[in-house]
Amino acid sequence: MSEEYSNCTEEPYGNFSTIFGSTDVPQWEAIVTICTLSFFILLTVVGNILVILSVFTYKPLRIVQNFFIVSLAVADLTVAILVLPLNVAYNVLGRWIFGIHICKMWLTSDVLCCTASILNLCAIALDRFWAITDPINYAQKRTVKRVLVMIAGVWILSLLISSPPLIGWNDWPSPEVFAERQVCSLTKRQGYVIYSSSGSFFIPLFIMTIVYVEIFIATKRRLRERAQAAKVNLSRNPCKNAEEQQDRESLSSETNHNDHLEANGKSKTKAKKKSKSEADKNTLRPILAHEDSYTDVGENSSGSNRKGSGQNKSTGSGTTVTVSSAKPTAKVVLSDPNKRPGLVYQFIEEKQRISLSKERRAARTLGIIMGVFVVCWLPFFLMYVIIPFCSVCCPSSRLINFITWLGYVNSGLNPIIYTIFNMDFRRAFRKLLGLTPN
Template structure:
């Protein structure tokens, strides 16, 4: 809204005489403001530079989806370099002293870089949503070309949102008037305010909210599936152990019969006949168990490209339809048969034979199950961390930017709403702080980024 239609009287610049000249605040407040805001700028620059270097120099982070994070870091870095320093001067002096043309470019850069930062957060949320809900198909679609096209779309859309004031959709004063008021602020044209606020914040906020809720639901569902798979795997292993115990018992009887045969030669012929019948019955029972077993297949949670562990998917696809009695059971039978064909070994070392069979029939079937469960646990742990990090990023994003956009939308439609310069500066810098916090969040919640940061800073891993 133009100045002549506003009921708010413009605040006059302060008359404080400081080492910085005539300022809008007292000298102590000016020094404190400069120190605080300069520290914020330096942290933003260092943090986002570290993020960019980490992705390109640390091999575990050199994956295609992390280019979204690089794009976000570039947007936050441009906010720190192009936008924040001039805002510090405006906050201290209370007036714009760099001319109207620099004012226009500064305001355009402000909208462009902040919008790009927000839209990159939205793109990261969508990428993770697709990776979790459609992992197999999206792993094939998530190519470098596709990611770069999405990043390019983010920056083109940001330019389309920030550029209309440069071509006339604004209420900026003429150069002569501007020289008098020395006020550099975003346009208050109601149409543009609605257009830019929807594209820069409210539509991305809506998309990110829906996406995060879907990610949360999908992660909960996968956790339930993994819990169910673990229960079925435990049942399968217990059933395998019971079957193996039944198979070991006849072996003991066989050993006993052979011992008795050696001690009582007069019943050797009858013993041999019974032993052959027993072996045939035992072999038939094993074959029946192998062919007619009807255990349930455990539900295997597929890995997705987000966790970069495709091995579990390959294993789950190679599994037979009957996991409790597939290759593991066959290994057990062949091992047991091999040992049982050595009666002399059994008779001389019966305990050793039992231990060997126990190891073969109980330990080996659990190896693959333990491997799959471990890979599932790692995958879902990474998904939980990714979803938690995304939720924290989104929560910080809302806390930082919602006050600004509420103020930005309210003022043009509320002539009596006249926030003070200090309140405007505080709310504006609250939005800028979002660019400071993004790399900090990655550092805290992502182990690979922590390692890369330590490596770049020369710290011990």
């Protein structure tokens, strides 16, 4: 959101003659500014377009909750297209040369798109909160209609926050004064500053903080509950370690026993034993690899799953233990249910370890989301609120531009933050960019 402050003495513009005409900065600084900010605008446009195309073209991403990500990407894309290029020109030239009507539309688009971006972040936080705290009921309530209503509410609220200056709540100069001063800035009316900053940032920040704290607490509680459940499993199965030790010792005792058999029986027994041992190993290892690749976003989860299934079929008869989860059902085939309980516990512990690791990463992701959001937008809104009430505060134009663009950076980082931890988005990006190997 662009801002100039009438409390400050206006700095002269056009002090430098450059290839761009009279500018507010030296030619080298103008070139560096234009190149740097243009590169950032390009990245923001490409990143958000990739997000939108990924959801609509990559089948695993066509789920209802990703509509929020699309709405966020649209808001950030409009910031990059409608707001940032004109801001670059305004910063370099030091004056507004596009007329008062485009100025008003630019400022309105600025507030609308930036507010929509922030409110979409808030909607995503609420969606995650409901999905974690009430997963069964919310799974039924999270319909396409409900999500679209929430997204429409975000954009309508953004419009209500950005439109009042167009209908009179402003202190914009007359066309004659505007043509003389060539300054395009938001209204400094204190009432509107409080109204817009509260709706655009401080209330969403409060909601997001409460929601993410609750999500973090719920995640930590779940981690503790899982750890306690693991201890309970161990206490309910005190013979587990003894059974595993007995299982290992049985291999050696059976081998020693077979030494007393006849030569033919000895060879046959050893062959059967070796085949059974290899089958058990081949059955378990691909399953664990599949779980790891699925949770830790490996590259060949589907291939591992098919491979594991084929090996399960090759093990022959035995006891099948099915572990249910939200992921594809995994099976452990045991050749002897009385002698191989250790494999079941090993598999369950491995699944639990992977799940705990995934939830810890999710908690770290929440910290990154909130940290980036606050770092990008808090300085701007503090400046936006403080300056109209402080008659002696007069930040330089460079400081104002830096803080303003720090907020804009959030629109470029959102596609990275909300997709870098998602395997499906990364696959979709590679597919769209033609980086997927044939």
